[in-house]
Amino acid sequence: MSKNILVTGSSGLIGGIILKNNSKNNLFGLDVAPSLYPNHEISDISNSKKLENIFLKNNIEVVVHLAGKTSVNGTWNELIGNNFDGTANIFEASKNSGVDKVIFASSNHAVGLFENDNPYKQIISGNYEDVKAYDLIKSNCELRPDSLYGVSKAFGENIGRYYYETFGLKSACLRIGSVRPVDTPIEGNFNRFFSTWCSHKDISGLIEACINSEKIGFNIFYGVSDNKWKIWDISDQQELLNFHPESNAEIFRKQNS
Numbered sequence: 237m238s239k240n241i242l243v244t245g246s247s248g249l250i251g252g253i254i255l256k257n258n259s260k261n262n263l264f265g266l267d268v269a270p271s272l273y274p275n276h277e278i279s280d281i282s283n284s285k286k287l288e289n290i291f292l293k294n295n296i297e298v299v300v301h302l303a304g305k306t307s308v309n310g311t312w313n314e315l316i317g318n319n320f321d322g323t324a325n326i327f328e329a330s331k332n333s334g335v336d337k338v339i340f341a342s343s344n345h346a347v348g349l350f351e352n353d354n355p356y357k358q359i360i361s362g363n364y365e366d367v368k369a370y371d372l373i374k375s376n377c378e379l380r381p382d383s384l385y386g387v388s389k390a391f392g393e394n395i396g397r398y399y400y401e402t403f404g405l406k407s408a409c410l411r412i413g414s415v416r417p418v419d420t421p422i423e424g425n426f427n428r429f430f431s432t433w434c435s436h437k438d439i440s441g442l443i444e445a446c447i448n449s450e451k452i453g454f455n456i457f458y459g460v461s462d463n464k465w466k467i468w469d470i471s472d473q474q475e476l477l478n479f480h481p482e483s484n485a486e487i488f489r490k491q492n493s
């Protein structure tokens with residue numbers, strides 16, 4: 237049965253991918269920026285009461301929360317309203333209006349400091365010859381944010397856990413890798429995308445699987461394609477989401493070598 241889904245940050249890159257690909261549900265967009273999408277509300281996420289009214293008016297069952305400052309160099313002043321207050325408002329309004337589930341766009345930067353350690357450091361810089369067998373970074377690893385932006389995403393995950401354990405509001409936090417406007421991992425000699433790339437098909441499939449899954453309580457998943465050199469563990473997605481990503485960055489490297 238189709239669900240009423242509200243997507244915040246719907247005028248952005250991932251919002252646009254979802255609106256284009258998720259046709260089974262009734263989708264509503266919300267963003268400070270305009271959109272050509274017909275069900276679109278121009279609104280800031282800074283006002284929890286206003287969000288609550290929008291959720292109630294549209295009988296929203298699932299919120300896909302993407303809106304926010306997206307730069308890893310974001311300053312405290314840029315992040316405080318858009319990422320900290322805004323995300324808290326989304327959870328509060330969702331609780332008050334009977335939303336069943338929030339899908340929160342967290343980020344790999346919530347755990348980015350693992351990339352200072354080998355073998356992850358070697359892998360993301362493309363020094364594969366030095367890499368021995370290695371453990372993938374699990375979704376229940378320590379939070380190790382690498383920036384204030386990463387801290388804002390770790391905050392979002394923590395508030396998600398609090399609202400689930402205290403109020404029963406379900407949430408899936410997606411530590412998204414690299415979704416790019418041009419849907420490839422190729423950028424000059426930059427090797428990191430061969431580990432972190434997430435194709436448009438895979439991010440939209442992951443979000444759709446989170447919308448449909450009945451097994452979500454409070455969960456964290458990595459949003460990454462099935463890349464040969466991925467560093468994050470996605471083995472729990474088949475069982476909990478009935479989903480496995482299809483793309484693999486390595487195919488592009490072979491085409492370009």
Ligand SMILES: NC(=O)c1ccc[n+]([C@@H]2O[C@H](COP(=O)([O-])OP(=O)(O)OC[C@H]3O[C@@H](n4cnc5c(N)ncnc54)[C@H](O)[C@@H]3O)[C@@H](O)[C@H]2O)c1
Binds near residue numbers: 249415
């Ligand atoms: N693209 C990636 O590779 C990637 C990786 C990790 C995490 N993420 C996260 O996924 C989400 C979406 O990323 P994206 O690449 O589509 O970003 P984007 O910058 O293309 O889109 C973000 C959208 O949020 C809107 N927005 C910002 N502040 C707002 C506010 N206060 N109220 C309402 N709307 C607001 C912007 O207008 C924009 O349309 C972000 O939260 C980002 O941090 C993205």
